[in-house]
Amino acid sequence: MSSSILHSKISNTRRKHVSFRIGVGLAAAVALLVGAIGVEMMIDWQLDLPRWMRAGALGLTMLALTYVIVRHILIPLIWSPDDDEVALWVERALPALRSRLIASVQLMRPNALPAGASVGMVRALVKETEAVAEPFDFSVVVTAKPVRRMVMLATLIVIVASTGMVRAGNDGIDLLKRAFLVPGIEVPRKTRVTVSDPRQLIARGDVVTIRARAEGVIPENGTVEVRSPDQRTQSYLISRDAGSSNEFVLTIQNAQRPFEYVVQLNDGRSAICRVDVAERPAVTMLRCKQIYPKYTGLGEVDRAPGDLSILAGSKLAIDVTSNKDLDRAGNRVRLHGAEKDAPLPVDPNNPRHLGPSEVQLLKGATGLSIHLTDTQGITSKDSAVYRVEIVSDQPPSLRMTSPNRREDLVTKRAQIVVAMDAADDYGLARLSIRYKVAGSSAEPKRIELDLPPRAKSFRGYYPLKIDALSPLPTEGQTIEWWVEADDANDVTGPGKTESEHFIARVVSDEEKRADLMSRLGNYLDQINEVSENQRELSAKLGQLITEKK
Structure with missing residues (x-):
């Protein structure tokens, strides 16, 4: 048993109710989202909210928006009012139906009648209810006032927000981006402030140079608010750089601790910048x-x-x-x-x-x-x-102890006793006698002397035999000879020392004897002279002694 008239009227009323509830929800969602974001943008423009605060505001807005959607859109769609609830709304609004409508709705359900109940009476009730309900519009029980109010409110908020965005232009777009946490967007100001190096690391005691660039309205100076780790704040005056029209420079001497700072020029403020201080390596x-x-x-x-x-x-x-x-x-x-x-x-x-x-x-x-x-x-x-x-590694020292005379006469059978005293701080590498015969175009000859390994000193002699020289000198020729000492310096050297040069002239035996006799006579004359001087001194001494007595 059913009534198409009653079912149609109740269904239409339910659809209208659900539609109005959804309309209220959509309008409320728009009003909430636009209004909350707009309020946050205005507060952010005034106070330059930090990112965490903007994130909190956006989170609360999304939470409230979710509540509105669930409460006014999802719940009416999923859990719409049943026939009994709609029938009761209609009876309260239309007293002529009294309790007929709810009774008809309930008795028309399958298995609603108990055993032995009169079906005819139920049909008669339903027909009577249909007749009474025919001229009435059940949907009047669903009022449009909440929808109109919410739509008007949402429209007003959208108009105000749109007007504000149009007037704000790019500044409004930047504020909207900040509200939705787009990174790298600053609060729009008449003066935009950009710090050249917002994160500095300096050594303790160094000078901190803060450089800021202004765009838009350029003031003559501004302020720098410095906050130390113990939350103490200090303000500095930052002035325009003499060599630039829009750059400002501030130097802080002898920075000892890290700090944060904000540069304010006109109405513009920079982001929070930081200077870290570290010890120098030593x-x-x-x-x-x-x-x-x-x-x-x-x-x-x-x-x-x-x-x-x-x-x-x-x-x-x-x-x-x-x-x-x-x-x-x-x-x-x-x-x-x-x-x-x-x-x-x-x-x-x-x-x-x-x-x-x-x-x-x-x-x-x-x-x-x-x-x-x-x-x-x-x-x-x-x-x-x-x-x-x-x-510096000094060259070897070299001192000749023999012969005594720089020039001498020798025979072919003679030998010259070459005696020397050589030394070096880090060792002698070579000790040699160099000689050349007058008239010979060849390089001077070398006679190597035997040295112990790494010997630091050498004291000795070498018999230089005339008849062993090459080429063999003849009578009348002269021999020039000398001694060379070399050290082992293979880095900055080698160091080399030469002795004085000696001359030996080869003569006959007769000339050598005559030379010896001449030298002997000279020695005797010297001895006689010394003896005579001693006698004179003795006589003077005796005379002095006699006078004192």
Whole structure:
């Protein structure tokens, strides 16, 4: 048993109710979204809200929007009112139907009648209800006032928001982007402020230079608000750079602690910028080891940094320990005087350790200093300069002890006793007698003398036989000879020393005897002269003694 008339009227009323509820929900959603975003944009424009606060506001807006959609759209669609509920709305609005409508709706359901009940009476009730309901429009029970009010409110909000966006132009678009958390968007101002380096890292005690660029309305000066880690704030005046029309510069001396700052020019404010302060890298331990040239045979010797008197040609093994981790590049030793740099590699197992690294000490070096760069790019400053003295390897010393005369007469059978005293700090490599016969165009000949390995001194003699020379000199010819001493310096040398040159003229036996007799006569004359002087002194002494008595 059913009634198409009653069913149609109730269904139409239910659809109208659901439609109006959805309309209210959509209008409320639009009003909420546009209104909340608009209010947030206005507050953000005034206060420059941080990102976390804008994210919170957007989250609350989305939460409220979700509630409106669920409450006014999804629930009416899924759980729409049943026939009984709609019938009761109609009976309350149309008293003429009294309780007929609800009774008819309920009794028309299958198995609604108990056993033995009169079906005819139910049909009669339904026909009577249809007759009474025929002229009435059940949908009048669903009022449109809530929909109209909400649509008008949403329309008003949209009109106001649209007008504001049109007037704001690009500034409004930027504020809208900020409301939806688009990164890199600043609050639009008459003056836009951009900081050149918003994140600086400096060494403790350095000067901080803050540079800001203004666009739009350019003021004469502005302020910088500095906030320290203990939340204390301080304001500085930032002035326009003399060389630019829109750049502003502020220098803060001797920064000791990290801080955050905001630059304000006119109505524009920069983003929150930060300056971090770190210690400079410094040498906590310096170890030096001198590596002597191989020819010296001295190997390696530890040297104090304050005592760097280094043999020329030596290398210096430098070992450095720093107070903080170091970068793999940028660490070097500076050779003052030579104006050269040598790299210092980082120990792969210890980022605070450099070396040991061998540095060749160049000619002209007068000092060295260590320059470090840490992993943050901060370099050392005012590095200590350690004095370096490059000591040259002196050539061997050579002193002739025989013969006494620079020029002498010799016979072919004679031999000259060549006696010498030679020495070198790091060892003699060669000792030789050089000679040449007058009239010969050949290079001077060399006679090598036997030396012990790495001998630092030699004292001895060598019999230079005239008849063993080549070519054999003849009577009347002269022989020029000398002694040469060489050291083993194969780095900056070798060092070489020559004795004075001696002349020997080859003569006959008769000439040699005559020379000897002449020299003997000279010696006797000298002896007689000395003896005569002694007699005179004795006489004067006796006379003085007699006078005193």
